[in-house]
Structures are given as structure tokens and as C-alpha cells.
Amino acid sequence: MQAKEDVVEAMKEVLASELNVDQEKVTVDARFKEDLDADSLELVEVVMALEEKFGIEIQDDEVAGLKTVGEAVDLVLAKQAAG
Amino acid sequence: MRRVVVTGLGAVTPVGIGVKSYWDAIIDGRSGVGPLTIVDSEGLSSKVAGECNDFDAAAMLGAKVAKRLDRSVQMGLVAAHEAWGDSGIEGTTDRDMTGVVFATGVGGIGSLLAGEKTRLEKGPGRVSPFTVPMLMVNATAGHVAMTYGLRGPNFCTATACAASNHAFGLAFQMIRSGEADAMVAGGTEGALTPVSIAAFSTMMALSTKYNDRPEQASRPWDTGRDGFVIGEGAGAMILEEREAALRRGARIYGELAGFGQSADAFHITLPAEDGGGAALAMNRAMKSAGVQPEDVGYINAHGTSTPQGDIFETRAIRKAFGGHADRLAVSSTKSMIGHLVGAAGAVEGIATVLAVREGILPPTINLHDQDPECDLDFIPNVARKADVEVALSNGFGFGGHNAAVAFRKHHED
Numbered sequence: 001m002q003a004k005e006d007v008v009e010a011m012k013e014v015l016a017s018e019l020n021v022d023q024e025k026v027t028v029d030a031r032f033k034e035d036l037d038a039d040s041l042e043l044v045e046v047v048m049a050l051e052e053k054f055g056i057e058i059q060d061d062e063v064a065g066l067k068t069v070g071e072a073v074d075l076v077l078a079k080q081a082a083g
Numbered sequence: 084m085r086r087v088v089v090t091g092l093g094a095v096t097p098v099g100i101g102v103k104s105y106w107d108a109i110i111d112g113r114s115g116v117g118p119l120t121i122v123d124s125e126g127l128s129s130k131v132a133g134e135c136n137d138f139d140a141a142a143m144l145g146a147k148v149a150k151r152l153d154r155s156v157q158m159g160l161v162a163a164h165e166a167w168g169d170s171g172i173e174g175t176t177d178r179d180m181t182g183v184v185f186a187t188g189v190g191g192i193g194s195l196l197a198g199e200k201t202r203l204e205k206g207p208g209r210v211s212p213f214t215v216p217m218l219m220v221n222a223t224a225g226h227v228a229m230t231y232g233l234r235g236p237n238f239c240t241a242t243a244c245a246a247s248n249h250a251f252g253l254a255f256q257m258i259r260s261g262e263a264d265a266m267v268a269g270g271t272e273g274a275l276t277p278v279s280i281a282a283f284s285t286m287m288a289l290s291t292k293y294n295d296r297p298e299q300a301s302r303p304w305d306t307g308r309d310g311f312v313i314g315e316g317a318g319a320m321i322l323e324e325r326e327a328a329l330r331r332g333a334r335i336y337g338e339l340a341g342f343g344q345s346a347d348a349f350h351i352t353l354p355a356e357d358g359g360g361a362a363l364a365m366n367r368a369m370k371s372a373g374v375q376p377e378d379v380g381y382i383n384a385h386g387t388s389t390p391q392g393d394i395f396e397t398r399a400i401r402k403a404f405g406g407h408a409d410r411l412a413v414s415s416t417k418s419m420i421g422h423l424v425g426a427a428g429a430v431e432g433i434a435t436v437l438a439v440r441e442g443i444l445p446p447t448i449n450l451h452d453q454d455p456e457c458d459l460d461f462i463p464n465v466a467r468k469a470d471v472e473v474a475l476s477n478g479f480g481f482g483g484h485n486a487a488v489a490f491r492k493h494h495e496d
Contacts, residue, residue, distance in 0.1 A: 019147070041212040041213055042151075045211060045212055052209070
């Protein structure tokens with residue numbers, strides 16, 4: 001189990017490489033669609049990278065509900081806690 | 084009858100990115116064929132290719148856009164962007180009456196193979212959700228329409244090495260018939276993968292004798308030819324209804340005056356020995372343009388540098404042109420850039436329309452010992468000044484597809 005700050009840092013790396021966005025734009029409040037210009041397919045790709053990085057599994061219906069980076073961080077932490 | 088003119092050009096080729104560097108190189112007789120580097124050539128019998136090594140997709144399209152596109156789509160988009168900008172059509176055309184026909188031989192097979200590699204190594208759940216939009220053959224046509232908001236006809240031709248000529252032909256027919264007022268037409272190919280090169284090799288289609296002298300490997304009509312050199316790249320044209328182009332004061336490169344197509348109905352990969360199908364396509368292109376064989380001064384041949392194909396095309400030209408064949412100038416720009424497969428006709432059409440406009444015919448390089456069975460004037464090694472009124476560009480594809488496009492010099496009156 002990692003601290004929230006570690007997950008946020010790891011998220012910044014994943015998002016910067018998957019979405020080609022500046023790391024500074026990746027904040028917990030940043031919205032995938034509006035702020036990071038990620039469409040639904042790109043979000044799927046981000047989730048795949050998160051699954052790989054954190055060794056977790058995220059279901060399709062859970063992906064559909066993700067709106068912000070903070071929500072994704074919480075989801076990763078919850079998955080790790082459950083695992 | 085509505086007439087169709089060429090008002091914009093774009094090219095990504097092994098001799099240069101952009102129409103100017105492409106044209107300068109081919110009238111200078113420079114080869115863009117080099118050692119095969121884009122994939123590991125270990126074990127492959129053909130180690131030469133026409134690669135677009137100066138192509139930088141991230142710099143030209145932006146990293147975020149480029150990452151989601153197959154290499155073939157990246158090159159097609161760059162060519163289309165150049166042509167669109169070159170034409171000055173932006174803001175002057177009804178977007179509902181402006182469309183796209185973009186060709187490719189095999190589309191994004193590199194992306195398909197990358198997806199399969201991921202599936203095998205990491206499992207089906209890790210296959211990128213972008214695999215389908217990257218591999219599909221119609222991706223370039225879709226992206227061009229999205230970029231410029233073009234809601235007119237939108238189509239992809241995939242008739243192997245004839246595909247780009249079919250794209251020009253279909254776009255020409257759409258404008259002539261009134262279905263569209265303007266079209267982005269062209270083709271792209273970015274399929275230099277180990278398996279495609281291995282597959283062309285085992286069918287003995289590729290050159291294998293010149294691995295140590297790549298620039299000499301593509302040598303149409305020369306007795307030393309031993310197969311084609313595979314290449315990659317893209318070409319695009321903006322085609323417009325002539326009156327509309329004149330009204331907006333467009334710079335007109337030439338007229339796309341006619342199109343002819345046929346099938347050999349003979350063999351799935353070998354061309355017909357008598358050239359009959361190819362001759363039909365050339366005859367139909369001339370009829371469609373309303374010209375006689377005597378009006379034609381230049382042919383940009385299919386001329387792939389295969390032992391048989393070059394002979395059969397010579398026969399086809401003799402069949403279509405009769406006695407005038409001896410007064411025609413014919414060249415193969417594939418001698419300099421290799422065979423761009425589904426994009427071949429696109430970049431060769433650009434060479435053809437520029438040859439007519441500039442009065443300079445690009446040469447066939449590496450032609451030092453002409454095959455006696457290929458007995459036409461092939462403009463050996465050095466470009467030639469010539470005033471040409473009408474020129475044809477030939478494209479023949481596996482499957483027996485033949486497609487010829489006729490370009491005519493544009494006169495204002």
C-alpha cells in the first residue's frame with residue numbers, strides 16, 4: 001500500500017506519458033476530458049497503464065465513472081487496500 | 084461537362100518531405116533508395132527500401148496527435164495538410180460539397196502487429212483501445228475530413244498498387260458528376276514491417292541483388308533489374324471544379340482530364356502478358372479525357388523494375404498507342420523513390436502534373452543497358468525539357484487492377 005502522495009506522483013508520470021500533457025497540469029482536481037483533453041479511448045489507455053503500474057484491476061463500469069485525477073487516485077488506493 | 088483542375092499538392096517521399104524537395108530531387112535524378120533500416124533486415128533477402136527517414140511525425144503533427152496515428156496515417160495527413168495549405172481553398176468552398184478519397188494498400192498493419200505483440204506478451208486486456216482506429220485502411224480519409232470539417236463524399240480505395248489512381252479517378256468522377264465541388268485525393272503507405280517484406284520476398288517480387296548498392300536497386304527496363312524496391316510515403320492533391328477554381332483565382336497546376344480503369348482477369352499477382360488489360364485502362368483514360376493517342380506526350384509508367392512487369396507494360400503501351408508509342412516519352416520515377424505500393428500513384432500523379440506544367444520530364448535512372456524487349460523512349464538517367472499537352476500516369480495492382488489517370492496542361496481560355 002502506497003501513500004496518497006506516491007500515487008499522485010505516479011499518476012503524473014503515467015498521464016504525462018499517455019496523454020502528452022505537462023506534469024504541472026496533472027492535479028487532483030484536473031478533469032480528464034475538460035482539462036487534460038483525454039477522450040474515452042485515451043482514458044481506457046490511461047487505466048490500462050494504471051493497472052499495469054499498480055498491479056490492480058479496474059472494471060469497465062468503474063472507468064466510465066472517472067471524471068477527475070483525484071477520483072482515479074482514490075480508486076487506485078481503494079483497489080490496493082482491497083487487494 | 085464540368086471539368087476538374089489540380090490546385091494543391093502535398094508529398095512525403097523517400098527523396099524529400101514536401102513537393103518542392105520531391106520535385107527538385109526527381110528532376111535531378113537523385114535516388115532516395117537506401118539500406119533497409121526501419122525494421123531489422125536480419126534474415127531478409129531484400130535489404131533495400133525507399134524510407135522516409137526525414138519524416139518527423141511529432142514535429143509535423145504534434146506529439147499527442149501523432150501518437151494516436153499509424154505511420155501511414157501520419158504521412159497521409161502531412162501530405163494532405165501540405166496540399167490543402169498549398170491550394171488556398173480554406174474558407175472558399177462549401178464543406179458539405181467537399182470530400183476526401185484516400186488510398187492505401189494495406190493501411191495500418193504495423194499497428195495491428197503491435198497490438199498482436201501486446202496480446203501475446205501481456206494478454207488481451209492490454210491491447211490498446213486505439214488499435215482499431217489505427218489499423219483501419221480508411222483512417223486517413225476520416226482524419227482529413229475531421230481536420231477540415233469536410234462533410235462531402237468520403238471514401239478509401241484499397242486496390243493494392245493501383246489504389247491511388249483509383250482515388251484520383253473516383254474523386255474526378257465525383258466532381259465531374261456534380262456530387263462534389265472539391266476533393267482531397269491521394270494515397271499513403273507506411274507498411275515497412277518485417278512480415279510484409281518477408282512476404283513480398285518469398286513471392287520473389289523484390290530486388291535482392293543490390294543490397295550493397297541500394298541506390299542502384301530500382302532499375303526499370305534495365306537488363307540488370309531483379310524486382311521492385313519497397314517504399315513508403317504519401318501524396319495528396321486538391322481537386323476542384325474548374326469554374327469555381329477560376330472564380331477564386333486559384334493557382335492551377337493542370338487539369339485532371341480523364342480516368343480509365345480495367346481488370347486483367349488473368350492472375351491474382353502476375354500481370355497479363357499481352358498487356359491487354361493495362362492497354363484498356365490507358366485507352367479509357369484517353370477517351371474519358373476526349374484526347375487521341377497523338378495528343379499524349381508523356382507517360383509516368385507503373386515501371387516497377389520487375390523482370391516481367393516492365394515487359395508487359397511496354398507491350399500495353401504499344402497496344403494502346405500503336406505507332407505513336409515510338410514518339411512518346413515514358414519514365415519511371417520508381418527508379419528514384421522505389422515502389423510506394425498504395426501511395427505510388429499519388430506521388431507519381433504529382434510528378435506527372437508537374438511535368439506537364441513545368442515542361443520537364445523526370446528521368447528513369449539506373450537505365451544503362453536497356454532490355455531489348457522494353458523498346459520505348461524511357462528518358463534514361465537525365466531529365467528532359469519537353470512541351471507536353473497531355474500525360475498519363477499508370478498504376479497496376481495485384482488483383483489485376485489497372486488504373487490510368489490523364490493530366491492536361493491548363494489553359495485559361
